[in-house]
Amino acid sequence: MTAKRTRWADLSRAERAVLLVMVAVEFALTSAAAVDLSFRARRDVRGRKTFWWAAILVPPVGPIAYLLLGRRRPRRGGDPAPGAGAAASG
Numbered sequence: 001m002t003a004k005r006t007r008w009a010d011l012s013r014a015e016r017a018v019l020l021v022m023v024a025v026e027f028a029l030t031s032a033a034a035v036d037l038s039f040r041a042r043r044d045v046r047g048r049k050t051f052w053w054a055a056i057l058v059p060p061v062g063p064i065a066y067l068l069l070g071r072r073r074p075r076r077g078g079d080p081a082p083g084a085g086a087a088a089s090g
Contacts, residue, residue: 026059033063036071044072 011019033056042049052070055062 026063029060029063029067030056033066037066040071044074046070046072 008016033052037045037049037052037056045052047070052066055070056066
């Protein structure tokens with residue numbers, strides 16, 4: 001039994017609009033994740049960069065996972081690492 005393929009012409013205007021929005025969001029998420037990963041230093045990525053490159057290509061979960069879980073947040077305003085100033089201030 002073969003599945004019937006839906007053609008673009010068979011979709012309503014609302015269905016076409018929803019589909020285009022979903023494609024645009026997926027493209028934006030994947031692009032943002034790829035650009036971020038390519039410019040982010042290795043020390044600022046949780047795990048291996050090669051893993052995240054592969055994960056980004058799994059829509060829509062991969063880009064979202066990378067953007068939420070794969071990046072380390074930079075410290076604010078050059079704050080020292082926790083405990084680094086304890087010996088000097090005492």
